[in-house]
Amino acid sequence: KNLSRRIAQPEAGERYAACGKIILLGEHAVVYGRPAIALPIPLAVEAMVRREGQGINIVIPRWGLEQPVHANTQGLSGILAKILKDLDLDRENMTIEVFPHIPRAMGLGGSSALAVAILRALDAQFDLGMDNSRINELAYECEKAAHGTPSGVDNTVATYGTPLRYQQVDGKPIFRDLRLTEPLQLVVGITGRESLTADTVAQVRNAWTQHPDRYNSIFDQIGSLTEAAEQALEQGKLGDLGDLMNLCHGYLNALQLSTPELEELIHIARANGALGAKLTGGGGGGSMIALCPDNPDAVAQAMQAAGYETLSVTVG
Ligand code: MEV
Structure with missing residues (x-):
C-alpha cells in the first residue's frame, strides 16, 4: 500500500x-x-x-x-x-x-x-x-x-x-x-502583539464560570449572528455579512477581548470603506479582519501607513 x-x-x-x-x-x-x-x-x-x-x-x-x-x-x-x-x-x-x-x-x-x-x-x-x-x-x-x-x-x-x-x-x-457564491476578499490587519489563545480562552472561561447566565446569553447572540452570516455568505449578501461582522466584534469587545491596536485597525478599515471589521481568533492582540470586496488595497495601505503589517487573503 x-x-x-x-x-x-x-x-x-x-x-x-x-x-x-x-x-x-x-x-x-x-x-x-x-x-x-x-x-x-x-x-x-x-x-x-x-x-x-x-x-x-x-x-x-x-x-x-x-x-x-x-x-x-x-x-x-x-x-x-x-x-x-x-x-x-x-x-x-x-x-x-x-x-x-x-x-x-x-x-x-x-x-x-x-x-x-x-x-x-x-x-x-x-x-x-x-x-x-x-x-x-x-x-x-x-x-x-x-x-x-x-x-x-x-x-x-x-x-x-x-x-x-x-x-x-x-x-x-x-x-x-460552505459554498461561497463568489471569492471573499479580506484584509488581515496584524497588531504585532502576540497573544496566546490559551490565555484568552481561560479569561473567558473565568468570567463564564462566575456568571454563566450572563455569558451564555452573549454566546447565544454570537451564535445567532454566525447562523445569519452563514446564510449571507452562501447567498453572496456581502453588505449583510459585513454588518454581522461589526455586530460580532461588539460582543467580542464585551468579552474584553479587544485591545487599542485592534480597535485602531478596525476603525481604519471601516473609515476606508470596509463592509465589516472585527477581531479574529483568540483576540487580546493577534489579528483583525476586514471585509473589503471593492477596495482591499486601499484598506491594506491605510493600515500599513499606521504602522501595521497586513495580509491580503482571497477565499474561494
Ligand atoms: C481560536 O482560533 C478560536 C477560539 O474560539 C478557540 C477555539 O475555538 O478553540 C478562540
Whole structure:
C-alpha cells in the first residue's frame, strides 16, 4: 500500500503543507457549543521529515529554534514527543524541519497548521497511511495539549483547507463545507502583539464560570449572528455579512477581548470603506479582519501607513 507515495518520497524529504485559518465569525462562543465559520489560509506552514541524526530533533529556522524532542518537556517538544510515542515512532532517528509562512501567536491558526504539516510529513516518511480524519484527530490532541479546551475548529480547517461551518454537538465535531457564491476578499490587519489563545480562552472561561447566565446569553447572540452570516455568505449578501461582522466584534469587545491596536485597525478599515471589521481568533492582540470586496488595497495601505503589517487573503 502507498507504494507510489514511498517512491515519491526521496531520502532528502519533501515538504508537506497545512492551512492556517481566519475565523470569520463565532470565535470563543464555539468553545461553548455554538457554531463558527472558519476560512483557510493556504500554505501557512510546511514541514519536512528526514531520517537522519541521533534521536529526534525539531528545527524551525525562521524562529531560530533547534531542539531535541523530549517527553515531559513543556511546549512544542513535549507535545511532539507524545504524538511520536502514540505513532510508535519515538525510537526513530529523524529531523523535523518546519517552515512557517504566517506570523506566530497572531490568531491565524499557526499552531494547528504546524501540527497538521508535521503529521503529514511523518505520515509520508513512515508510510503510516493516515487519512485526513486521523490527522485531524491527532492535531486536536496537540491543540488540547497546547490550549487546554480548544473547540477543534482550528485543527479542522488546518486539515481540510476549505471554508467550514464548525460546531461541537455533544462533544463531537460536526462540520460542513460552505459554498461561497463568489471569492471573499479580506484584509488581515496584524497588531504585532502576540497573544496566546490559551490565555484568552481561560479569561473567558473565568468570567463564564462566575456568571454563566450572563455569558451564555452573549454566546447565544454570537451564535445567532454566525447562523445569519452563514446564510449571507452562501447567498453572496456581502453588505449583510459585513454588518454581522461589526455586530460580532461588539460582543467580542464585551468579552474584553479587544485591545487599542485592534480597535485602531478596525476603525481604519471601516473609515476606508470596509463592509465589516472585527477581531479574529483568540483576540487580546493577534489579528483583525476586514471585509473589503471593492477596495482591499486601499484598506491594506491605510493600515500599513499606521504602522501595521497586513495580509491580503482571497477565499474561494
Ligand atoms: C481560536 O482560533 C478560536 C477560539 O474560539 C478557540 C477555539 O475555538 O478553540 C478562540
